[in-house]
Amino acid sequence: MNVDIVTEKIALGYLVKVKGDVDMNSSTEVREAFGQVFKQRSSAMKALVVDLSQVRYMDSSGIATLVEALQTCMKQGLQLRLADLSPPVKDVFELARLASVFEIYISLNDAMAER
């Protein structure tokens, strides 16, 4: 109910679009969406792109979910690209001083560009 997740196959690998509130109630759904992507893992896959432009709220459980995804990506030799952070996401990244830990792209286009 509070979060809407859409996963799409893209040239680079997968795009996960997260919309709504990512809190203790809904972060499990985000984690499951990432889990699905990791299951589809193939050698052609280069990156997991996460569109955060429609996130209205994110708390530490959302951050924890992203940190876990980053750790799985690193193990699997994948890039985790976070795109177009909404103001509430920027706030929580700022407070957690996480901006340097993640690969953050200003726009979804930038994040989806092959590199």
Add this chain to the structure above:
Amino acid sequence: MNVDIVTEKIALGYLVKVKGDVDMNSSTEVREAFGQVFKQRSSAMKALVVDLSQVRYMDSSGIATLVEALQTCMKQGLQLRLADLSPPVKDVFELARLASVFEIYISLNDAMAER
């Protein structure tokens, strides 16, 4: 804070655009905006058009304000035209069974057309 009101001079007379919540806290502001229009009254003025498309909420104090405005309009020989009722406004009109009392226009364009 909960309501935003913009008044414009138009060919027919005046257009009042109401945005936000019209409740016991803010209906006075709407009443005052109508009062300003009634003060500007000239013989060239035919109608007071009220754009209700951006009203997120309206309660009985909002209805009371519109009924008062209708009464003043009738005394002054003016038309009161309500345009583009938002769903919450439609709800409260339905519950108050007021749809037949007011001149209601589906769109602002219709309401602003000379007749």
Add this chain to the structure above:
Amino acid sequence: MTELVALTVPSHPKFLYLVRNVVYPLAVNSGFSKKEARKIVLAVDEACSNIIKYAYAGDATKTISITVTNETDHISVRLIDLGRKVDAAKIAPRELDDVRPGGLGTHFMGAVFDSVVYDTGQDQGTVLTLLKKKKIVGPGA
């Protein structure tokens, strides 16, 4: 299943939006449509306005307590004030064809809720209980 949410606000109309902010999503999450939820919010808002106007005669320094209980087959909203007791016999929604400002609030409450009960049996103030049944979709739903 009984889920109870309680909100207490000062008896000033500037806090009515908070009541709406709480009641609307609770009504939607209890299974009412958006349109039904909007009407529930309207009726509760009118009940709060009446407490401010009549029970407290405009005194903004008192409090209004609202509890929303989500049960399997209904939602109930209870409004508690510590003001002048309601004379329930005097509360009569006006005839709708009498077009004039005022008199609509109690009509809305009756039109939206299945039951509207004023209880003045406490030492102080009034407890107003509004109850609306859910449309049960299937057996055990």
Add this chain to the structure above:
Amino acid sequence: MTELVALTVPSHPKFLYLVRNVVYPLAVNSGFSKKEARKIVLAVDEACSNIIKYAYAGDATKTISITVTNETDHISVRLIDLGRKVDAAKIAPRELDDVRPGGLGTHFMGAVFDSVVYDTGQDQGTVLTLLKKKKIVGPGA
């Protein structure tokens, strides 16, 4: 001027959005910027999550009470639970350069609020008081 709003919700994470729905506009209306208000909401949400996780060990049938008090020079948010008492000595926000999931909630509370006080002096549970000063614009503002 003291304005008090109180909200009580079940200790289930699906009610956290209600806490946010109430705290955000109160913070904005008390004079905080939208960005500050978002951070206040975040810290309060984390405090509620911790009550659910630690004080109630995931039991969703208990209650969390939140009061928000808007004073002339500060806003204070008080969270009351009736669960296992906090061992305040054990609550230490983790070092931020230790990148791992978890340990951020208490860091957020400390970063956002000017004071964070856990009181276990009651018979049952914990009272957490979060306080944030307003930037006073002029004398007497």
